[in-house]
Structure formats: C-alpha cells, structure tokens
Amino acid sequence: EAGVVQSPRYKIIEKKQPVAFWCNPISGHNTLYWYRQNLGQGPELLIRYENEEAVDDSQLPKDRFSAERLKGVDSTLKIQPAELGDSAVYLCASSSRDYNYEQYFGPGTRLTVT
C-alpha cells in the first residue's frame, strides 16, 4: 500500500512570493490533516478535513494561508504571500476509521523563505 505522498519535497522561495503544497492521502482515508513543524518542535495542526469539509481550521492563518480538498481526495495548501516566518516543514497526514483513526504522515515539504 502506498503511503501519503507529498510534493514538492523541498521549496525555496523569496518572501512575498506564493507557494503551494500538494498531498495525496492513503487510498480510502477520508480524514486529511495539514501540519506545520518548526525546527526542533512537534507538528502543529493547521487544518483537518473530513472528506471535502474543513472541520477544524482554527489554527490556519487565514489572511495568507488557504487549503482545499475539492473531491475529498487530494489536497492543496497555499501560502500567499509567504513570509520569512513561514519557513518550516509542512506535513500532510491521513487517517481512516477502518484503521483505528491512526494518522499516517507523509515525508513533508521543507519550505525555506529567503
């Protein structure tokens, strides 16, 4: 079984530029999460989807961050415009009732904003 796929793996951009991250969850997993992980810290939830619906986006900085999961499968997280403080690893995870809700994480996208 393929795991959670994320792309790109690395991204370097200048501040004020836009950036987008893509996630393909494990097949059949209806719950999808985006996390941000700063250096030396644990992941922090940005947004959680149940199918197409964003059910918890309380930690998403909505002035510059947006996310979508149009067909309840793949998801895209966007930052526009990026700031220096957005440099972090962005992790996607998915889970399913059929697998005891265990969250499976992708490898992440390491974003560097210069």
Next chain:
Amino acid sequence: GESVGLHLPTLSVQEGDNSIINCAYSNSASDYFIWYKQESGKGPQFIIDIRSNMDKRQGQRVTVLLNKTVKHLSLQIAATQPGDSAVYFCAENPSRRYSTLTFGKGTMLLVSP
C-alpha cells in the same frame, strides 16, 4: 545520560541498553496518547498508543507507561539499536475518534554502536 540541548533534549545510549523517554502532557481530559518516531527527512511514524483507562501497554521491544495522576507518559525501548536513533514525540488526543493531536516537545535518541 540525558541532557538538554539547544533545541531538543537528547538521550544518548549504547547499543543494547534500555532507553526511557519521558513526556509530560497538559490536558487531564485527554483520552488517548501516542508515541511517534521521526527520522531525519521523514514524517512521524506511529510506534504505540495507549488509552487513558490503561497504565501500561507493550509492543515489540517497546512499552508505554501512563501515569494520569501526574500527567506523565514514558516510552521504554528494550535492547536499543542504532536504527532506533531518531526524535521521539508523544501526542495526546481528547479521543481517538476526533484525532486532534497535540504534540509534546520531542526527545532526540542517539544510539552508539
């Protein structure tokens, strides 16, 4: 021994030793706790979990202990191997179903051959 580095607490052990990684959690209402292992360049990987109605759970070479009185969680790794070198995070969740994980501060485990 255990030390606090600039970014992460670090536990250095010799191969074959038993390792104990500790975690203090914050929410007394949390019902579900998980330990994750994160290797460099990878996402966190599930190791073992425990419900709040238990105080001990064992897996393969790993044991998780839960002390709800002092809100403390520990991960014991038996016969530690170089492949166990990674950052370990504990995470708490109000309930398994609602999967709102709050991760604790990680501990870096370094295993010397």
